[in-house]
């Protein structure tokens with residue numbers, strides 16, 4: 528998706544901003560996913576999970592978010608003009624070796640409130656992503672499956688402990704991503720990610736898109752920031 532010469536500045540800026548702890552940040556301790564420090568005061572409590580609002584952090588991130596290569600795929604899928612949301616994702620995700628947490632099975636729809644459940648995310652690997660450093664795992668075809676509310680827990684994580692759900696998770700795929708590779712996935716796709724067992728922080732740049740006829744619900748977090756038209 529992004530060649531080496533385009534990837535270098537993305538990596539340089541992401542790493543410099545993490546080193547400078549440039550706000551706004553989200554911490555592992557804030558989310559309390561499995562493996563996260565128990566509080567910001569605990570050992571590893573200052574471990575960053577997301578460099579938030581990547582779009583506004585640097586024009587190089589903004590240029591990637593709105594690049595013609597992304598726009599053309601999105602217009603082909605949505606069949607109309609496309610907007611990028613700044614309300615969630617829109618971040619550099621960092622996964623740290625020791626205190627980075629695992630993310631349980633979920634649909635990203637848990638984050639979104641739109642008229643229609645039709646959004647697509649683009650996850651760009653700034654370095655190699657594989658099983659051992661916490662790469663994403665997907666349940667293929669799950670974006671078309673219907674589940675009842677009981678399939679998810681209160682936090683809207685998929686109940687992998689239920690026998691009927693466990694069957695779906697037998698077919699998972701975890702694509703190995705080389706630096707500059709991207710995964711496009713629908714907000715209905717069940718996915719998860721493990722911990723980072725390597726000794727290096729993993730960096731990924733993530734943005735989410737929707738068609739212009741699909742609006743964020745008034746008063747929801749999804750409508751909390753101005754959206755970015757891709758044309």
Ligand SMILES: O=C(O)CCC(=O)C(=O)O
Nearest residue numbers: 628629630635718719720
């Ligand atoms: O890198 C991870 O732990 C998974 C992130 C993820 O799935 C999400 O933020 O929705």
